[in-house]
Amino acid sequence: MSAQWNSPIVHLDGRPASAQALAPIAFAGYAHFTAMQVRAGRIRGLDLHLSRLRSASMALFGTALSDEQVRSHLRAALQASPAAVSLTATVYSDEGEFTASATGAPPRLLIRTGPPSSGPAGPLALDTVEHERTLPGIKHVGEIAKTYYLRRAVEQGFDDAALVDRQGRLSEATIWNLAFWDGEAVVWPVAEMLTGTTMGIVRRQLDRLGIAQRSREIRLADLPAFSGAVVMNSWTPGVPVRRIGSVAFPDAPDFLALLHRAYEAEPALAP
Numbered sequence: 001m002s003a004q005w006n007s008p009i010v011h012l013d014g015r016p017a018s019a020q021a022l023a024p025i026a027f028a029g030y031a032h033f034t035a036m037q038v039r040a041g042r043i044r045g046l047d048l049h050l051s052r053l054r055s056a057s058m059a060l061f062g063t064a065l066s067d068e069q070v071r072s073h074l075r076a077a078l079q080a081s082p083a084a085v086s087l088t089a090t091v092y093s094d095e096g097e098f099t100a101s102a103t104g105a106p107p108r109l110l111i112r113t114g115p116p117s118s119g120p121a122g123p124l125a126l127d128t129v130e131h132e133r134t135l136p137g138i139k140h141v142g143e144i145a146k147t148y149y150l151r152r153a154v155e156q157g158f159d160d161a162a163l164v165d166r167q168g169r170l171s172e173a174t175i176w177n178l179a180f181w182d183g184e185a186v187v188w189p190v191a192e193m194l195t196g197t198t199m200g201i202v203r204r205q206l207d208r209l210g211i212a213q214r215s216r217e218i219r220l221a222d223l224p225a226f227s228g229a230v231v232m233n234s235w236t237p238g239v240p241v242r243r244i245g246s247v248a249f250p251d252a253p254d255f256l257a258l259l260h261r262a263y264e265a266e267p268a269l270a271p
Helices: 019-025 046-061 067-079 144-155 197-209 220-225 253-264
Strands: 010-012 031-039 042-044 085-092 108-114 124-130 160-164 170-173 177-181 186-189 213-216 228-233 236-244
Touching: 010 019, 010 067, 031 046, 042 046, 046 067, 046 085, 046 197, 067 085, 067 108, 124 144, 144 160, 170 177, 170 186, 177 197, 186 197, 186 253, 197 213, 197 228, 197 236, 197 253, 228 253, 236 253
Parallel strands: 124 160, 124 236, 186 213
Antiparallel strands: 010 108, 031 042, 031 085, 085 108, 160 170, 177 186, 177 228, 228 236
């Protein structure tokens, strides 16, 4: 059936969610999620999304929905949505937050769809801020700092912000992973960060294509040595970055095309 974007699809545990059911979680902060782009009812990196939800649920709740439960709820939401959507799947517990112990109650899955997106065209200029996310390996909700630093960067003439940890290492950007090109290989920052599903797709497809990849600690002083930089997330495998702080990067269309080629080589699967 068709759906109007002024009335997005919102499902709770595989069924349309009522306002009454959603009210208790309107401002809940103890939850995690994954975000994806769906085209023709299919999802790239479905296994990575399922793994992310499973591992984060075990870390936060000590129990997890089965992959088949998640897939069933995804199918139900997509059957009620247009063929191309952005989809966010959020896992939470009725036990809520600010409770000292958990009973192991099964987590619940909230799915919301909206208009498809391919992200900004770029190139982007990124401010640098010293910030380390709490539980960086989990894509959790309620991270006020990401919006705060984004808005502060825009106020200062940038498009977004890149994060630098207490050791001076670049980790990620507010809602993005970072990747660099050194003329021979794709270079990934080493620091505590969220490993994005798009990053996972690109890395395994670059391996399949035989493209060299390196992982290393990257500090601001190292940036002038790179001949290209991008950000990536669930919207896109690559948006060019023209500047991080005061360091400018040259155009790197071949690097950008390589990342998109790797992403597009990933098969899209129905849930």
